[in-house]
Every structure is written in C-alpha cells, then in structure tokens.
Amino acid sequence: MVVDIKQKSKFNLQPIHQRVSVTFNYGVYFTKNLFELKNPTLAQVITADGETKPKKVVAIVDAGILQHQPELVKQLVAYTNFYAEIVAIAAEPMIISGGEAAKNDRTLVDQIQQQIEAAGLCRHCYVLAIGGGAVLDLVGYAAATAHRGIRLIRVPTTVLAQNDSGVGVKNGINAFGKKNFLGTFAPPYAVINDSAFLTSLDDRDWRSGIAEAVKVALIKDASFFDFIHSHSAALARRDMDTMQQVIYRCAQLHLEHIANSGDPFEMGSSRPLDFGHWAAHKLEHLTNYRLRHGEAVAIGIALDSTYSYLVGLLDCSQWQRILSTLSALGFTLYVPELVEKLSQLEHPHCLFRGLTEFREHLGGELTLMLLQRIGKGVEVHEVDLFLYRQAISLLQGF
Amino acid sequence: MVVDIKQKSKFNLQPIHQRVSVTFNYGVYFTKNLFELKNPTLAQVITADGETKPKKVVAIVDAGILQHQPELVKQLVAYTNFYAEIVAIAAEPMIISGGEAAKNDRTLVDQIQQQIEAAGLCRHCYVLAIGGGAVLDLVGYAAATAHRGIRLIRVPTTVLAQNDSGVGVKNGINAFGKKNFLGTFAPPYAVINDSAFLTSLDDRDWRSGIAEAVKVALIKDASFFDFIHSHSAALARRDMDTMQQVIYRCAQLHLEHIANSGDPFEMGSSRPLDFGHWAAHKLEHLTNYRLRHGEAVAIGIALDSTYSYLVGLLDCSQWQRILSTLSALGFTLYVPELVEKLSQLEHPHCLFRGLTEFREHLGGELTLMLLQRIGKGVEVHEVDLFLYRQAISLLQGF
Known part of the structure; x- marks a missing residue:
C-alpha cells in the first residue's frame, strides 16, 4: 500500500489553524544599594502595574551573599516595612545555598513552591530572587511553574548574572545528569542590577x-x-566603572538579540x-x-x-x-x-x-x-x- | 523620612526596556481512526516543518482507552513502522492511568521526563499524548518543562478534551492539595481530534x-x-454527527477566545x-x-x-x-x-x-x-x- 501523504485526507474536517501571539515587557534597571530606604527602585517596579493594594512578596536569598552582607535580610525586611503600603513580605525570606550544586537539588524547587503556596501568592504577586545565576535559574523555574507563572523580580548579584543569564528569558535546573534539562522560557517581570553586590565577589567570580x-x-x-x-x-584590577560599562553593553546586546532574533523561545x-x-x-x-x-x-x-x-x-x-x-x-x-x-x-x-x-x-x-x-x-x-x-x-x- | 517614589531615582543608570514577542502556530485537526495506515494526518503533521530525517517520538497512552481499544499500542507501532521515513518510535509507549488522580501523582511527570531523556529526544522531537484531559495536562507539563519544551502532539480522547482543554494553551498537575497548582502556558505543536475514540466513552464522560x-x-x-x-x-442519545458539530464549534470558540483575548497567557x-x-x-x-x-x-x-x-x-x-x-x-x-x-x-x-x-x-x-x-x-x-x-x-x- 502506498499513501501519498501530500494528498488531502478524506478522513478529515477542515482543520482550525490557531495563531497565538504573546508579548512580554520587562525593565532591566541599574542601581546601587537596592534596599537602602531612600532607593525607590524596587517600590517603583512593584507599583508600576497601577494596582493599589500592597503586593505579597516571597523572597529567596542566595546564602553566598549573606557571608559578605549579613544584614541583607534585615535590610530587606526593613525596606518592605518602610514601603508597607506597596509591598508586604509574605514569609520569612528563604536562604538557599547558591552555586551550580543548588540546581541539582530538586527539593529546593519544591520548598520554594511550598512557600509560595503557604503564603497564598497569586499570579500578580511577586517572587524576589536575590543571588547568582544558579539561584536565579532555580527560583525562576519554581516561580514560572507555580500557578503557571508568578511574577519574578530578579536581583542578580554576580557579573555573570547581571550581564547575561539574569536579563534573559530562561530558567532551569539540572536533572538526570543533564544541565538545564528541566526548565521553561519565562521572561521575568523585572531585573534589578545592583552594582554594590559586585564589590564582594571573589576574583574568580568577578572574572568569570x-x-x-x-x-x-x-x-x-x-x-x-x-x-x-x-x-x-582595568577589568583585571577590578575597576568598577569599567565593569559597569561592560555589564550595561553586554546586557543590552543580549536583550537586543532576544528581542530581534525572531525566535526568543x-x-x-x-x-x-x-x-x-x-x-x-x-x-x-x-x-x-x-x-x-x-x-x-x-x-x-x-x-x-x-x-x-x-x-x-x-x-x-x-x-x-x-x-x-x-x-x-x-x-x-x-x-x-x-x-x-x-x-x-x-x-x-x-x-x-x-x-x-x-x-x-x-x-x-x-x-x-x-x-x-x-x-x-x-x-x-x-x-x-x-x-x-x-x-x-x-x-x-x- | 519621606521618599517620593515617583521621582527619578538618582541611584540609577538609564533602564533598558525589553519587549519580547512570541508567536505560536498550531493546527487542530479533525479525523477518524488516526492510526489506520491509510490515514496520513499524523504523518502530515510531523513532516510539516520541512525537516527530512525521521523524527523521534515518545508516546504516552491513557490506560482507560486500552480497555476499549486493546490494539491501540500495536496499531500505533505499526503506523510508525509504516511511516518509518517520517517517524521513529523512540521507546515502548508508556501507559498511564488517566483521570484526575493521575494529576496528583508527581512521580508520573518524573517518569515521562526520564523516558524523554533516555530516548534522547531533542526540542524538535515529539511527545505524543493520547488520552483524556488529565493525561494531556500531565504529559503536557512534562513535555513543556523537558529541554524547556519538547513539541507536544495532543490526541484528546474525550469530548471534554477535544472541545476544551485539549485545544488550549495550558497544562498542569495538582500539588499541595490545589488543582493545577503546578503548570505552564505552553501551546501544543498540534492537536488531533479523532472521533472514533468517542464511541467508547461511557455515558458520564460523553455527557461531561x-x-x-x-x-x-x-x-x-x-x-x-x-x-x-x-x-x-440527540446529544443525550449519543448522536455522533451532532456531537461532532458541538465539538467543532466549541473548539473554534475556545481557540478564538485564546487568540483574540489579548492575554492568552x-x-x-x-x-x-x-x-x-x-x-x-x-x-x-x-x-x-x-x-x-x-x-x-x-x-x-x-x-x-x-x-x-x-x-x-x-x-x-x-x-x-x-x-x-x-x-x-x-x-x-x-x-x-x-x-x-x-x-x-x-x-x-x-x-x-x-x-x-x-x-x-x-x-x-x-x-x-x-x-x-x-x-x-x-x-x-x-x-x-x-x-x-x-x-x-x-x-x-x-
């Protein structure tokens, strides 16, 4: 029997051709000392949707940062208290060990999602991820798959995350021995690059x-x-002004590529x-x-x-x-x-x-x-x- | 201290505004006896991307169907053998128990993803999900998060899945006692509605x-x-021709809504x-x-x-x-x-x-x-x- 697969099938009703277009908008902000009370950046990002009630936020913090900024969680909580009409912290910030190893631990995704559920976050609430690329990837995956996508604000704390992965549209964890085997394409709600985090990087992470x-x-x-x-x-001797220019231009090229490649996903x-x-x-x-x-x-x-x-x-x-x-x-x-x-x-x-x-x-x-x-x-x-x-x-x- | 959050922050470089547009196209096909060798529908769907090598397919089948069509897996394998230049079945089809209970079992998602990994499927390969809405939701979630999204061909076998969930852009499983707590928005690659499956539905599923x-x-x-x-x-006495009209119009309205609502995700x-x-x-x-x-x-x-x-x-x-x-x-x-x-x-x-x-x-x-x-x-x-x-x-x- 030979079947000409190019022929119109006699078995079929007229197919329906579906075309779905989705547009995602997000800002990539550059600031210094994000959680200083006088710094309105985060509050501005959260009020930008025009909704008036305080929004629930669940925060996940890379443990690596706390070694250099042990006060960070306290500052974050103080910030949300100061801007209480805009943002309400919905749970004790969760601290997770960063680095690639975190992406091998699927129970972390579970724990984050459990916290999202317990805190009653809806799709218009925020997950705030503060950390290096691995933490952002992992938290991003958890946020993207809870309620089919909670708004994610990324605060990348490494050069690599600020100029590359943190501004992009991907997340993921490792599974079955394969890097990023599990993940989604999910643009963030916003990205906030805070240069103050870069001073505490060790030389290898600065360079990487x-x-x-x-x-x-x-x-x-x-x-x-x-x-x-x-x-x-200048980069090798850690000149911050030069680094800022490198990060800005790299992020810009990365974002342009995603927007203009014709195939962002x-x-x-x-x-x-x-x-x-x-x-x-x-x-x-x-x-x-x-x-x-x-x-x-x-x-x-x-x-x-x-x-x-x-x-x-x-x-x-x-x-x-x-x-x-x-x-x-x-x-x-x-x-x-x-x-x-x-x-x-x-x-x-x-x-x-x-x-x-x-x-x-x-x-x-x-x-x-x-x-x-x-x-x-x-x-x-x-x-x-x-x-x-x-x-x-x-x-x-x- | 009062901070005017509307003021331009002195902390910041100019933000970069990113806009990412993604367009998904998929066909919803209506056929009868999909795996009859003479029926080219599935082969046509798989060759539509113009790539010439045979594509790997992993198939997941709702156990409920096999009660009425015990030969289905054999037919599916025979079909892929017949169209071997187009499609290669990459693993023994996986049988899973359907119904809402399946969506409570997260290990099923793991098992499907493990099979996708073991079979070496890439993003241009296919996951073929044959079953009721619960199986499609579950398999859809597994496919959407493996390699950040493997092409999913849905073959809905119930009225509900053919006219509603199976033609839409969502997937999901239940978690933490909440329906669809985990999931993504992920349009399928194609949907093939085969009316032959409907004859074996029990009255409750027909009506549902x-x-x-x-x-x-x-x-x-x-x-x-x-x-x-x-x-x-006529619907109550299971007139198939009437049902086909109901399914077609319902699917059409559903698809129009998704495409034109302005907010498909x-x-x-x-x-x-x-x-x-x-x-x-x-x-x-x-x-x-x-x-x-x-x-x-x-x-x-x-x-x-x-x-x-x-x-x-x-x-x-x-x-x-x-x-x-x-x-x-x-x-x-x-x-x-x-x-x-x-x-x-x-x-x-x-x-x-x-x-x-x-x-x-x-x-x-x-x-x-x-x-x-x-x-x-x-x-x-x-x-x-x-x-x-x-x-x-x-x-x-x-």
Whole structure:
C-alpha cells in the first residue's frame, strides 16, 4: 500500500489553524544599594502595574551573599516595612545555598513552591530572587511553574548574572545528569542590577562574568571587543566603572538579540548567542563544576576561536588577539579534561560528546556558531573532529 | 523620612526596556481512526516543518482507552513502522492511568521526563499524548518543562478534551492539595481530534464534555446555545454527527477566545472563559473527584446562572431555559457538598472558599463571569454571599 501523504485526507474536517501571539515587557534597571530606604527602585517596579493594594512578596536569598552582607535580610525586611503600603513580605525570606550544586537539588524547587503556596501568592504577586545565576535559574523555574507563572523580580548579584543569564528569558535546573534539562522560557517581570553586590565577589567570580561579554562582543560587536581588549588591565584590577560599562553593553546586546532574533523561545534551530558553549557545558560537567561557568565559557571561546582559525574562517592575528585578551583578563585556556577520553567518541567523558548533547538540547540539526572575524559570527552544521583535536593541542601549547 | 517614589531615582543608570514577542502556530485537526495506515494526518503533521530525517517520538497512552481499544499500542507501532521515513518510535509507549488522580501523582511527570531523556529526544522531537484531559495536562507539563519544551502532539480522547482543554494553551498537575497548582502556558505543536475514540466513552464522560460547550455558548454565542438546546435529546442519545458539530464549534470558540483575548497567557485579570468554574473546581475537590470535571462545571454553570438571575442580570425565562437544557442533557444540578460547612467561611470544606482559591490562582482582584443574557457574559468583582446561598437553595429545589 502506498499513501501519498501530500494528498488531502478524506478522513478529515477542515482543520482550525490557531495563531497565538504573546508579548512580554520587562525593565532591566541599574542601581546601587537596592534596599537602602531612600532607593525607590524596587517600590517603583512593584507599583508600576497601577494596582493599589500592597503586593505579597516571597523572597529567596542566595546564602553566598549573606557571608559578605549579613544584614541583607534585615535590610530587606526593613525596606518592605518602610514601603508597607506597596509591598508586604509574605514569609520569612528563604536562604538557599547558591552555586551550580543548588540546581541539582530538586527539593529546593519544591520548598520554594511550598512557600509560595503557604503564603497564598497569586499570579500578580511577586517572587524576589536575590543571588547568582544558579539561584536565579532555580527560583525562576519554581516561580514560572507555580500557578503557571508568578511574577519574578530578579536581583542578580554576580557579573555573570547581571550581564547575561539574569536579563534573559530562561530558567532551569539540572536533572538526570543533564544541565538545564528541566526548565521553561519565562521572561521575568523585572531585573534589578545592583552594582554594590559586585564589590564582594571573589576574583574568580568577578572574572568569570566577563567571559559572556567577550562572547557577545566577538559575535556581535567588534568595537565592544576593542573596549574589552583595551580595558582588560582595568577589568583585571577590578575597576568598577569599567565593569559597569561592560555589564550595561553586554546586557543590552543580549536583550537586543532576544528581542530581534525572531525566535526568543528558541523553537527553531538558531541560537547564535551560544558561541563557545557546547564545550563549556561539557567541561563544567567533566570537571564536576570545579570550573565556574564563565571559566568554562572562556575555554569554550578559546577553543571555538582556534577552530575558526584552523578551518580558515578567522585570520591569524584576530585569533591571537582573542586568546591574548582572554589571558590578559586572567583566564586559563586549558584544562586536562579537554583531552580525557578524547579518542573514545562514545565515552561519556569524551569532550566531543558535548556536541551531541548540545544538539539534543537545542533540537534539530547540529548548529554551532563560529567566528568569521571579530564581531561577526557564522553558523555551521558540521565539524571536523581532527581539526578540533588540533585546536585543543594549540590551546595546550598556548 | 519621606521618599517620593515617583521621582527619578538618582541611584540609577538609564533602564533598558525589553519587549519580547512570541508567536505560536498550531493546527487542530479533525479525523477518524488516526492510526489506520491509510490515514496520513499524523504523518502530515510531523513532516510539516520541512525537516527530512525521521523524527523521534515518545508516546504516552491513557490506560482507560486500552480497555476499549486493546490494539491501540500495536496499531500505533505499526503506523510508525509504516511511516518509518517520517517517524521513529523512540521507546515502548508508556501507559498511564488517566483521570484526575493521575494529576496528583508527581512521580508520573518524573517518569515521562526520564523516558524523554533516555530516548534522547531533542526540542524538535515529539511527545505524543493520547488520552483524556488529565493525561494531556500531565504529559503536557512534562513535555513543556523537558529541554524547556519538547513539541507536544495532543490526541484528546474525550469530548471534554477535544472541545476544551485539549485545544488550549495550558497544562498542569495538582500539588499541595490545589488543582493545577503546578503548570505552564505552553501551546501544543498540534492537536488531533479523532472521533472514533468517542464511541467508547461511557455515558458520564460523553455527557461531561458537553458542559464546556454549554459554558462557552452561554457567554459567547447565543445561536450555539440554541443549537445545543434544540439538539439536547440527540446529544443525550449519543448522536455522533451532532456531537461532532458541538465539538467543532466549541473548539473554534475556545481557540478564538485564546487568540483574540489579548492575554492568552492570562497575565492580566480577565478570564471570561471560566464561567461557572470557581464552584466547579471547589466541588471536584469537595467530592474527592466523585464528580467529573464536566459534571462539576454543569453545577457551576447552574449556580452562576441562578445567581445572575437573582442579582438581576439575567431574566427569568432565560435562566429557566439554561437549567432545563442542562437537565435535558442529563446533568444533575445539585450535590450535598454545595451546602456542607456553608456558614463557616474559613472552613476548607466551605464552598465559598472556592472564591478565594479562584482569585489566588488567577491573581489580582476577584473576577467572576456572570450572565447578562444567553450569549453574553459580564465580569463582576464582588459577590453577595447571601444571594449565593439563595441560589443554592433554588438548585436544591429544582
């Protein structure tokens, strides 16, 4: 029997074609000392919807911040007391341990949702997430799936979260050994970047966040890369004013990409902002998260830039400029996990398995971003593993 | 200290305003005997994206269907074998017990996601959910949160799912004793309504599904209500052709509402398609799901129509016409749980607690849909509990 699947089926009534358009609006605010009573930013964000009754808020705080700002929870409660006509804290703020490990613990999502339920939050109430990217991802997932989405205000406290993940439209936790296996696309209600949090970061976290700025500069904006290149010493010695400019521009490019890509929820195959990320995700896993995300991204960028050079896309001087900028920022560009089991393509510890996992996570055919030149990415759908091995050797020798 | 929250904060850099628009397209197909090899509908749906390689599918089947169609899984596998160039079944189809109880079991979501992971599904692969509304809600939640959303093809097998929940943009499971506490807004990739499934429904399920049609007719389309009214005997004696017309029109109205309401993901306060639902949700819970959803909705419609009459919105003859239509369809319009603990407003078994829970779930102020006349709903934000008690008495006497 042969069935021509292009023929109109005799079995069917006329199908109904449904088209649903949804628009999300949110502000990304830049401030300092968010919970100082004189700082109206948070109160302004909460009153912006025009509703008049005080809104319930459940707050989740990254324990890492409290080491440096032990008074934070007290300040937060004092702030809500001061603005009691606008906001009502609905439960004792919940403290959770941050870092990637938090995203492996699904009971944390349960606990947050239980608190949301117990506090009687509705969809017009707020979940306030204060912390690094992992805490924001985790809390975001809990908020997005409670009542099919409670308003989430993100207060990212790291460079990485302020310039990249914290301003975007994703959340997620790890499951079944896979990074971000569970999650949703859910734009926040607002993002508030408070620069005061950055002073207490350790050097590794300060530096890590710059990797995403380098990434987006390389594929989108050559003059931004020039800025990072010429300010790499200032960034390495933690000049806050320079960092603020880097964060602002990186957040802006990230937001523009989401808004203008035509596919903010990544239903198609294109995700050019993932430059360097296939290897980064795999390396985080292979190093048991000894590498922070940004450190892994820096290696991923170095690797894919080197491959771009070897495959004839990127010229030699630009390639070297990228590697020297990453070095000047303080990044290490090689770890032994790059070569572990490299010849055993099916071995779970083989770096190249990261390509398959990347494709599976994104869906569709393999799509990698490479560099044509600084400021200009290009997508490819096939890779030459021999050249990738050479790229790894070059990094090892660098 | 007084802070004028309307002033521009001196703390802040210029905020970035982000606007993200997402458009979802999906088809709702009507067919008969979906897994007959000659029926190309499913194959057409899967090839519509233009990608050429066979796509992996994980199938989840409601155990309830297998009682009447024990060959279904075999047919499904034969179908995928026949269309092997288009679709590849990636795992043994998973059978789950349907009905509302399934939505209380969070381990089912885990199991489905584990199967998705084990089968290596990517975002461009398919989860095929075959079953009643509860199974579709549950599988939809699992699919929407795996890899941040795997394509979901819904095959609703009940009247209720074919004309209402199965064509919409929601999923969810129950948690912490609250219906649909966990879930997302996630449009399906496609919906395929197969009329052959309806012949095996028991009388209660056949009838239940009509409640949503009555609901949408009452608030949106008087001539559709006339159709249901004049065909109530045919529907009660299970005339399939009449039922198909009811399902088609109901699905159409539902889809139009979602597309044109301006708020498909219910971020604001308006949800006019929830007529009769505050009481229905509560009654399902109070009766430990002895009432099916549609049966509870019929009572909710009767109650809110009666209240609309008592409050002076709906005229007497229209009110009586509504109640007699529901009766002619075979619905019971009173259960003792309506009056249990009715005077103890804070008691969890008090029907009126359903108003608070409804408000909490939707967010913002209380918004109830009432009837101005048949075919025309109207929103109110306050209720008179004394009149609601009277409405319950009238139903008891009806």
